[in-house]
Amino acid sequence: MYSYWALLSKEFLIDFRQKYPITGIVLYIFATIYINFLTFQGIISPVTWNSIFWIVLLFTFITGLAKSFVNEERRSLYYYLLIPPGKLLIGKLLYYTLYGLSLVFVVSLLFNIFLPFPSDSANTNLFLLNLILGSIGLSSGLTMISSIAAKTTNSSTLMAVLGFPVIIPVLLLAVTNSRKILLGAQIESIQGNLTYLVSLIVIIIAMSFILFPFSSRN
Amino acid sequence: MRYLIRSDWWKWLTMALVIYTIVGGFLMPAPRLPILNETVRNLHFHVPMWFGMIFLFTGSVIYAIKYLKTKNLENDILSATLVDTGILFGILGLLSGMIWANFTWGEPWSNDPKQNASAIAMLIYFALVILRGSLADEHQKARIGAVYNVFAFAVLIPLLFILPRLTDSLHPGNGGNPGFNAYDLDNNLRLVFYPAVLGWTLLGFWVATLQSRIKILEFKKELE
Numbered sequence: 001m002y003s004y005w006a007l008l009s010k011e012f013l014i015d016f017r018q019k020y021p022i023t024g025i026v027l028y029i030f031a032t033i034y035i036n037f038l039t040f041q042g043i044i045s046p047v048t049w050n051s052i053f054w055i056v057l058l059f060t061f062i063t064g065l066a067k068s069f070v071n072e073e074r075r076s077l078y079y080y081l082l083i084p085p086g087k088l089l090i091g092k093l094l095y096y097t098l099y100g101l102s103l104v105f106v107v108s109l110l111f112n113i114f115l116p117f118p119s120d121s122a123n124t125n126l127f128l129l130n131l132i133l134g135s136i137g138l139s140s141g142l143t144m145i146s147s148i149a150a151k152t153t154n155s156s157t158l159m160a161v162l163g164f165p166v167i168i169p170v171l172l173l174a175v176t177n178s179r180k181i182l183l184g185a186q187i188e189s190i191q192g193n194l195t196y197l198v199s200l201i202v203i204i205i206a207m208s209f210i211l212f213p214f215s216s217r218n
Numbered sequence: 219m220r221y222l223i224r225s226d227w228w229k230w231l232t233m234a235l236v237i238y239t240i241v242g243g244f245l246m247p248a249p250r251l252p253i254l255n256e257t258v259r260n261l262h263f264h265v266p267m268w269f270g271m272i273f274l275f276t277g278s279v280i281y282a283i284k285y286l287k288t289k290n291l292e293n294d295i296l297s298a299t300l301v302d303t304g305i306l307f308g309i310l311g312l313l314s315g316m317i318w319a320n321f322t323w324g325e326p327w328s329n330d331p332k333q334n335a336s337a338i339a340m341l342i343y344f345a346l347v348i349l350r351g352s353l354a355d356e357h358q359k360a361r362i363g364a365v366y367n368v369f370a371f372a373v374l375i376p377l378l379f380i381l382p383r384l385t386d387s388l389h390p391g392n393g394g395n396p397g398f399n400a401y402d403l404d405n406n407l408r409l410v411f412y413p414a415v416l417g418w419t420l421l422g423f424w425v426a427t428l429q430s431r432i433k434i435l436e437f438k439k440e441l442e
Contacts, residue, residue: 165341
């Protein structure tokens with residue numbers, strides 16, 4: 001238990017030792033949302049709002065999580081000798097799930113200021129549940145992809161190229177759910193899709209545990 | 219694959235089946251269905267491409283897993299050539315489907331779940347080719363490629379079940395369209411369709427064995 005705590009605090013230290021990567025990603029989110037505000041202000045329908053929200057979220061995740069292994073490639077041999085890969089992966093998954101959730105928090109906060117939630121009648125709790133599940137799916141899928149992309153020389157391009165096709169299923173389910181919720185759906189009508197989403201997350205995490213020991217070795 | 223490389227009886231079978239498919243597919247009686255009319259014959263050329271693609275990709279995943287277990291680069295060569303041939307079949311399937319859709323649906327690309335699934339599958343395997351191209355070391359290329367291959371395949375399979383839930387398919391036999399299942403697929407079509415699937419799939423494996431034999435020879439020559 002103590003080792004997971006140590007891994008988490010190590011990730012936290014690496015991110016906050018320098019202030020500008022975190023500030024950079026927040027500024028990235030702000031700039032994207034502000035451009036959307038200037039373009040879409042006043043003419044936005046709930047369905048368009050939904051698409052913009054998820055597109056901003058997707059690009060934030062790809063930019064934010066690309067660093068999860070890439071920055072640490074120099075240290076990978078050290079980690080490999082120090083801890084079993086499964087443990088390292090648990091640490092990474094935990095940290096980047098939390099990191100993803102805080103990105104979601106920042107995005108939602110800024111959206112609330114500039115392009116507020118478009119529907120009064122929609123079930124907000126259900127929307128949040130779907131949002132959290134979608135964000136867990138995105139961050140766990142991208143963590144594994146990042147560990148693959150980190151091995152290459154042009155990792156930032158490959159992160160997008162390898163990541164998009166793999167997270168499309170998660171994204172399709174989450175976006176469809178959230179559109180239905182905005183149009184007034186209740187839990188009964190999206191139950192099936194939510195179950196699919198949860199099982200997809202389970203598949204992604206299980207495959208990560210099977211495959212990470214191979215991709216982490218040098 | 220290793221058995222297919224060693225033996226050759228199945229190549230005669232492939233030739234017979236493909237010739238039979240081409241002759242029978244164009245000349246044997248086909249049912250008259252609304253909208254589809256004579257384009258129903260595309261069943262013998264378009265659909266087997268997808269079957270072949272799925273078999274080839276499944277084969278490549280099996281060899282990727284074998285590589286991860288044995289670290290034998292020959293398994294990686296087999297896996298890579300199966301992916302190449304699968305991509306070829308995928309492109310042929312997309313083209314034959316788009317030409318067909320242009321006549322029956324009025325446009326080459328609609329928001330059809332099967333079209334989307336195949337486009338995403340193509341994206342995944344193009345990404346795999348790019349990933350392998352960007353790694354220099356043979357063993358690293360093989361290992362990272364195999365990891366991505368297995369990971370992507372495990373996500374692709376659920377996708378094939380998810381997409382149809384989101385929109386209805388325009389494909390024959392789905393969502394009330396006239397199609398080939400149950401009472402529609404008559405025995406004349408079946409007589410050509412099943413041999414066609416087997417024939418085109420075997421043809422794909424034939425292409426893959428030729429390619430991998432060349433690559434394995436080159437690999438052995440490099441070792442000397």
